[in-house]
Amino acid sequence: AAAEADAIFSRHDTREAGQAFYSDVKGRLARHGRTPDQLLILPAATFALADTDAEARELAHGIRLQQVSGQTALRHLEHVWNTDLSGYDPDGPLPGIDPVPGEHTLARGRSTTRHHRDPREIARELRERAEAKNLSIRELVIDITARQTFIGSAATIAASINDLVQHDAADGFILAPHVSPGGLDTFAAQVVPLLQERGVFRTEYEGTTLR
Known part of the structure; x- marks a missing residue:
């Protein structure tokens, strides 16, 4: 380049x-x-x-909630935890269990993501981020997937x-x-x-x- x-x-x-x-x-x-x-x-x-920064922040939050559904948020974390998380509340805390080691075991038909780092380390960092910002599963996924956004x-x-x-x-x-x-x-x-x-x-x- x-x-x-x-x-x-x-x-x-x-x-x-x-x-x-x-x-x-x-x-x-x-x-x-x-x-x-x-x-x-x-x-x-x-x-x-x-018209105002406060109104823009509210607008931005609403847009992201529409873009990231609860199901989408859970599936995003499933690529790290390598297990079915459909039983978890997307508006609740992150799973307390550790990721399942080994090859990806989710059902066929879903896209998979290969991680070059230890999934347990990634999960730990996600928990720390969620705890520091008091984020639910859905809010965390919104937080980590948002591209740079100008709000105001x-x-x-x-x-x-x-x-x-x-x-x-x-x-x-x-x-x-x-x-x-x-x-x-x-x-x-x-x-x-x-x-x-x-x-x-x-x-x-x-x-x-x-x-």
Whole structure:
């Protein structure tokens, strides 16, 4: 990628992770005779936009609850525990049992995930995370599977995007709206003008292509 790519579509959950990836990739360009601006780092991100930050947080929570059902949450953990967890309450605590060692034993027809780490270690980390944040099974799965999300009013989201770009966590973002088509309409109408006022979003395209 450092030798030939024009852009990398990445995924990072935190500013620190984005900065580490950005620094690593951009640092490889010089050995290929390229400058940092010749390769763009564009993480995927979603957004929850509302009139106030509080309303946006409530909206984001509701969206994630719709995306991760109780059954989906249990099946996600089954890939770690390697056993049927359908008897557990997805809105209750994590299983107190240890993962079942050995080959994946769930019924055929379900997708499986191979873990390169000890499932017992993964389960321990998940329990610690759930206990620290007081999360149920479903809330935990929502927490660990959420992609980077901009949540807030138009002003808050514009400031967050600008902060990440200015501090070398990304060159921009690939937005994935929760609703399609039309999911980007409010973002384009409310957030883009604020980014343009900051001078960090173009007001017109130069040339005849998007490159």
